[in-house]
Amino acid sequence: MANPLLQIDTLTKSFGDRMLFRNISFGVAEGDKIGLIAGNGAGKTSLLNIIAGKEPSDNGRVVFRNDIRFAYLEQSPQFDPGLTVLEACFQTENEAVKVIARYEEIMESGNHLELDEILAKMDLLKAWDYEQRIRQILSQLKIFQLDQKIGELSGGQVKRVALANTLISEPELIMLDEPTNHLDLDMVEWLEEYLSRSNISLLMVTHDRYFLDRVCTQIIEIDDRQIYSYKGNYAYYLEKRGERIVVQNAEADSAQNIYRKELDWMRRQPQARATKAKSRIDAFYELEEQVKQRNQANDIKLSAKGSYIGKKIFEANHITKSFGDIKITDDFNYIFTRYEKMGIIGNNGTGKSTFIKMLLGIEQPDSGNFDIGETVNFGYYSQEGLQFDEQTKVIDAVQKIAEVIDLGNGNKLTASQFLQHFLFAPAKQHDFVYKLSGGEKRRLHLCTVLIKNPNFLILDEPTNDLDIITLNILEEYLIGFKGCLIVISHDRYFMDKVVDHLLCFHGDAEIQDFPGNYTQYRDWKSLEDKRVAEETKPPKPIKTSEKPVQQEKTKLTFREKQEFEGLEAEIQRLETEKEQLAQQLSSGNLSSEELINASNRISQVVSLIDEKTYRWLELSEFA
Template sequence: MSYLQTLRTEKLTKTYGEKTLFKDLDFIINEHDRIGLIGTNGSGKTSLLNVISGADHDSTGNIITSKTYTIGYLKQDPELDEKLTVLDAVFAGSQDIFNTIRRYEQMLDKYSANPGDSKIERQYLDAEAKMNEENAWTAESDVKTILTQLKIDNMHQKVSTLSGGQKRRVGLAQVLIQSPDLLILDEPTNHLDFDSIYWLQDHLAKYKGALLLVTHDRYFLDEVVNNIWELSFGKLYKYVGNYQDYVSQKADRVDREKESEHKKSQLYKQELAWMKKGAKARSTKQQARINRFNDLKDNVGNLQVDKDVDISLGQQRLGKKVIKIKDANLRIDNKQILKDFNVLIQGSERIGISGENGAGKTTLLNVIAEKIPLDSGIVDIGETVKLGYYTQQTEDIPEDKRVINYLSEVGQHVTDKDGNQVSVTELLEQFLFPKFMHGTLIRKLSGGEKRRLYLLKLLMQQPNVLLLDEPTNDLDISTLTVLEDYIDHFSGTVITVSHDRYFLDKVANRLLIFEGNAKIEEHVGKFTDLLNAQRNAKYAKSNSKKQESKNDNKSNEDVNDKETSKKKLTYAEQLEWEHIEDDIDKLDQENTKLQSMMVENGGDYDKLADLQAKLDANKAQSDAKMKRWEYLSQYLSD
């Protein structure tokens, strides 16, 4: 990774069809920035990431960086070669570090086969120097560590056999190992379990470059970022701090803008009254006032802010009997999902379901919705129950139908809890679809906007039992806030499958945790309280094992030393050993010289920054050489 780098944009603009996603954006990303980018679905977040990363060439404006500036980008759907193994796929990237490793391995093979060829020897030494320069010696072990932390255990498995979630984790490993100047992550926590999310939080906290990420995980934002950028109505608003700081600062900004808009409106009314009286003479002073009136007329009423939301729809009466599952057994593809499972779910309950991927969480919702039959046991659904099921896959939506017509299939209006009629137009606005979008063709919506429209249609049907399957995977933070508010006022039963800690804390107080192999544990309370208790238990257990391991290692040290001494250096490693100490001495001498030059140029910031960058790079090489010296020295023959 290069040092003291920034990325700057000038008048960055992106249009999609007739819609301007953002216009004339000017910003700077400094090397230690941790930026969380938020905004409603369709506001242009992913488009902005694509433009910054260079993946989108249809925008206008300038992106200014140094020639050495590097960007790593995790897309929501990583592009991986299906024919490769997991490990090979990670190293198949086009980034410099991967090219350096491949080049070194090629030259090492050639040099081992042709030790007397001076040309190949020079090429090998150049490749080795490049490995030192980029500190690439530990890349393979680092990748294996990252993949293990992301719960990819079989690294020789073909990419083609991986699930969508596993492919995302491989893509995440590929981008993390690059250590670029700017790391861009689009929904990095999707498909990660909680251990992996905690590990990723710690990993990013130690990251030396800049970070720009989009995520719906508000706890993750709180832990990782130091700036929030909000893309709203084509503008970029910047807030210093984490998500909690953003919520407070945005509220203050909106209040200030509303107050300013109110003052403009009052002044406009005064000027309008004056204009209606008519100005008998057209003096310069009066003409200036007329010009001011015209400016006000153009600017009043243009304030665009998120509206206050209160969706309190009516619903059918829900009796005491809701859902009862008794002695349930289910096996799918030779995998036991439910075994003698019993649960009673009553009215107004808030059930959160989480746990291992593939353990059967979605299957349980499908059992409740009577989409999958049990092998044995009883699913008893109350007679008054009206299910609303938000599935991970959106129903087929006619792409050439307009937004308002799609919802009108349910009805022209619905009834709220107070018996008042609410029009489809009002509901659309409450669900973050402004008026200008009501006649938009559905095919022009983003994927997230389609999911939001699908959710609104589901709620319009006024269910009294709501099943939600991973709603946070596709919905933006603003929509999730609306949904959380809806659930808070919802008098029916809500059953949610989710990995989102913040969302589960907001909408659930009774938990079903799927641990795999049909083991399902029930807990009462907040989800994060349960996670913290589990982490503390694991930490205590890990410390106990480490102490046992220390005791075992003491008795095995002599045996290990004997086994190590039996190994010998390869021919290429022997050549490397012969000049490695000279290389270290040379680097130390250069470092001393650089430090002297920094003292001499203490008043020249640009020169000082350049010297510091060279010194940091040299120290990294020196540290890598010392590690390599320690590694090679243990295999020397007596």
């Protein structure tokens, strides 16, 4: 059995009369990579905060193995805004930083009594090259200006600095709360590979289903205040959860039939005989509670009629836009067709959101124009649009926009019914907005966009902080949506399901129209990158029969003869080292630092082999 690193025993947490989870227990062992799944507001972040000691529980306990190296990436990390990026990386509470600080104190004080112990800890924690490792990981996460103040960074950049801080200490156990938010696709795939190859044990909350599928070996679900554990990846979880829901629904149907009979008995029960059947009455109330808690989320289906949209949607005519030296578009032209579903991808800062804002008229192009059809009715969801009066009730926020939504075919939903489809129970609809979690507020914002019944939806990062259940509902809605759609998202699974082609923003106004979904694009790009690498590979040095005019040498000098005799053995030694490095790189057992070092070394070895081989060929002419 694997060595346990963390044990959760009978943990309970509530806020007022709202129970998040009750008496839940589970453990994390060495090598476990666990994904934590639950609906918005079900207590995922609260559970992580309790484990990290940042929030109290009502009862239960959290037990770590002694001397464990542990790190936690919060959903919204905080730093002193006056610190530089590099300084922020030395302000964390990880063990390496503490040892470095103690070493510096000892050296400054001149009291070297603890020096031997501290030097041993510095070696153990690889603290000597800590700054170099910080720089390497930050560069992987596209943070290059290490002297920039934290207060000048965007929220996404701060999250990436915090992620670097979390990874740099190479902890034995790491907790991540929505680590892929604010990462572009290349960084998500880098982090995915890093966590898959490392020996770090992991407890993670994320809505990125490809990430869950490729990284996690176990899924834990919080549902109806209980824990359900699945030993497998996300695909396995979906299969087994489906089986569990079938069983639960069958039990609920049986309970519903019994409930009807018991309810009839209760109504006919004479008041005078109530005390004689107390046990049966108590059983009735338990059964009533069970029936009320029936899980029907998997049965939710939602579609919308969509208002009429004509054949002309929009045309982009010679759109040019830049911010200083940064080009967003340059003489860009595009004709958007009826019922088109487009995904927009690209690294952060390449202009995806700016392009959308120009289409909506929020931002003006430097030159060119968008010609938009008369029947187009935009619905726009963005992180910036998430603004509510905190003292407004959920139901009032939606009813201000529309009392009823038309689903077509004579079917209509009231605002309350529409909210229920997006998992706002009737009691929740009468909560004030300030009581909602971050994910619930985003879900409410999405409802306020969709209930307007637009025929052209523009969604800018709609999946951030939405739970997987809501994402499935939204995906089904968009698949059946009878209108046009543009989605900007880093969620690969989401893009694969809902879009039929991509606009790829590569930066410097380079925009590629790709006829397929994200997975098809990545497969194509991988093949294209290999082809380009082959074409640009420098030719191997070849023996030439032509001798320079000035070369009149006919035999080797004594020193050259010694060099020639040593070259063959040296080349063989380098070839052996190259094979060993290649095996190490493909083993999946290297730490991040070892991976970087081995990668750098194999490049050096290949260059040395080419250099030594060329020299051997030169000398062999006269051997």
